[in-house]
Amino acid sequence: MKVLVLGGYGLIGEAVLGRLIEDGHDLVGLGRDVREAQRRKPGAEWIAADMSRLLAAADWAPLLAGVEAVVNAAGALQDGPRDHLDAIHRRSVAALVTACEQVGVHRLVQVSAIGADLDSDNAFFRTKAEGDRAVASSSLEWTILRPGLVIAPGAYGGTALLRALAAFPWFVPAVLADRPIQTVSVADVAEAVSRAVGGRLAHGQIIDLVEERARPLGAVLLEFRAWLGLPKAPVVAVPAIVGRLAGSIADGLGLLGWRSPLRSAAIAALEKGVTGNSEPWAEINGRPAQALEATLAAMPAHVQERWFARLWLLKPIVFAVLSVFWIFSGIVGLVRQDAAADILISRGLPATLAFVMVLAGSIADIVVGAAVVVRPLARSALMAMIAITLLYLAAATALAPNLWLDPLGAIVKAVPMLCLVLVALAILEER
Known part of the structure; x- marks a missing residue:
């Protein structure tokens, strides 16, 4: 069949898309930015579109031409500059359902989330449940899958955070370390979708996808640490207030375009635990979903996994240090403008030119220091830092080469x- 996968390059969507290609289907993937997806999955057709803007059946109709089944693996954790939960999870899904009914797409698989609840005070779970309701009230052959904590070879968001915390030196910090967690392999999620799309799963079901046994978050982190091949370390419970503070900071960074998994919505969800009923899927599949130990064993960790885990925690520190350094440097230049200009004047530059150069340099330092913490501007700011630094070094070499031998360096x-700027450029990408 021709199958449309929404969010086809995400953690779950990419695995689903790959499995459906193996099953022999013709795949169309949809997402906001599909350039990287086209490189990774060239066997699929790709459509660049923002679900939060597809809010009427007429918006979906052209995208459903020839499509026989739809898999919705798209979603967002919390509202932000790019993400609008009500639009993505509810309004767009409702419009999609209507469009499917109108154009004759009969089969729809909705990848939801454990904890989806119409009465939840968490916007993520509430809007997910509202989207599920739109699907379940339709005339389509629908299936709703609710995976627990999804573990996949790729990592970003929450799964990246797990790896990073597990790689913490000397001990493993954990907020709400005692909360119960049930994981699921992304391969099991892809298997369930494959069955639903292929008609090998009775439609009209809401199925939890979780391993049999729930374990504390601290135990999950220790499994990841062992998987990374790091020495044993104790789990240190971090007070919940620290997690809430981190969530508030992450919310602020979200306004700047950074998509941190530590946002307050995630902390609130973790407080309730991530658990579901494993029995229905075990009965359907003939075996329970794969346990965490087996999931990790199926994707052995090598040195690049340890690099990633350690660098992931260092990334915010790197960007914070660069921002503070450049802003402070610019402020010092403004405060001590006369002293800075005197150095240039002593090297033969006209006074007016010297003051203009100091002022321009100070403003440039402050601008790039502030811009580097704004996600859409970060790459440009880092490139500007490289150019400005090389310009400084060239000017110093030409005007005052003896400064290279300054005792204070x-x-x-x-x-x-x-x-450090080059390191920041190397780790800037999130997906």
Whole structure:
């Protein structure tokens, strides 16, 4: 069949899309930015579209031409500049359902979430449940799958955070370490979708996809630490208030375009635990969903996994240090403008030009220091930092080469700072 997968390059969507290609279906993937997806999955057709803007059946109709089944694996954790939960989870899904009924797409698989509840005070779970209701009240051959904590070879968001915390030196920090968690392999999710799309699963079901046994979050982290091949370390319970504070900070970063998994919605969800009923899927599948130990064993960790886990925690520190360094440097230049200009004047530059250069340099430092913490501007800011630093070094070499031998290393220290910018560029990508 021709199958449309919404969110086809996400953690779940990519695995689903790959499995359906193996099953022999013709795949169409949909997402906001599909350039990288086209490289990773060239066997699928890709459509660049934002679900939060597809809010009427007429918006969906052209995208459903020739499609026989739809898998909705799209979603967002919390409202932000790019993400609007009500639009993505409820309004767009309702419009999709109507469009499917109108154009004759009969089969729809909705990948929801454990904990979806119409009465939830958590916007993520409430809007997910509202989307599920739109699907379940339709005339389509529908299936709703609710996976627990999904574990996959790729990692971003919550699964990246698990790896990072597990790689923490000396001990493993955990907020709400005692909360029960049931994981599920992304392969099991893809298997369930495959069965639903292929008609090998009775439609009209809501199925939890979770391993049999729930375990505390702290135990999940220790499994990840062992998987990474790191020495044993104790789990240290972090007070819940620290998690809430981190969530508030992450919410603020969300307004700047960063999609941290530590946002307050995730902390609130974790407080309730991530658990479901494993028995229905075990009966359908003939065996329970794969346990965490087997999931991890199926994707052995190598050195790149340890690099990723350690660098993931360092990433916010790297960007914070760069931002503070450049902003502070610019402020010092403004406060001590006369002293900075005197250095240039002593090297033969006209006073007016010297003051203009100091002022321009100080403003440039402050601008790039502020821009680097705004996600859409971060790459441009880092490139500007490289250009400005090279310009500083070239000017210092031309005007005052003796500064390279300054006992306090004022010029020499720009070189490791430049290296830190290169590191920031290397780890900037999130997906």
